[in-house]
Amino acid sequence: MTHGDLAAALLEACRERGIMLATAESCTGGMIIAALTDIAGSSAVVDRGFITYSNEAKMDMLGVRATTLDAHGAVSRETAIEMAEGALARSRAGLTLAVTGIAGPGGGSVEKPVGLVWFGVGLEGKAVMAEHKLFADQGRDFIRRETVRHALELGLHALGRYQADGAVP
DSSP states (O other): OOHHHHHHHHHHHHHHHTOOEEEEESTTTTHHHHHHHTSTTGGGTEEEEEEOOSHHHHHHHHOOOHHHHHHHOSSSHHHHHHHHHHHHHTSSOSEEEEEEEOOSSSOOOSSSOTTEEEEEEEETTSOOEEEEEEOOOSOHHHHHHHHHHHHHHHHHHHTTOOOTTSOOO
């Protein structure tokens, strides 16, 4: 499925559930919210997108704690969870998608290589789900595009609309 197909399916799933959607993006710089708002009628379910590229933005806009960033770094499970929680708390959304990662070409380390992305998915009334992916270091654009794809898939999965084979029921 293309990004557009995934985005359209996620918008429809949100519409069917009667919930709004928000994103909290770092390494994608707004690409997820752009994929969603490229679709006509998205304003019915898209509330907002938080673009929190810097640690200061993560703290100011989403309430990510300085102690979390100091202890675990911006690219971590803990930060992704706090980003998703912050987006839920600071929006009208019932579903939030958060991403933080290292898109490269620099900035990676042995512990956190280029291509590492943490995802947080917040669904109102449930614990935030977090997972990471290590995308192949095939360039910044590839990593960012794959991050968008996976975030949209995770949103569909959270709403029970995505299967492991990529089918959207």
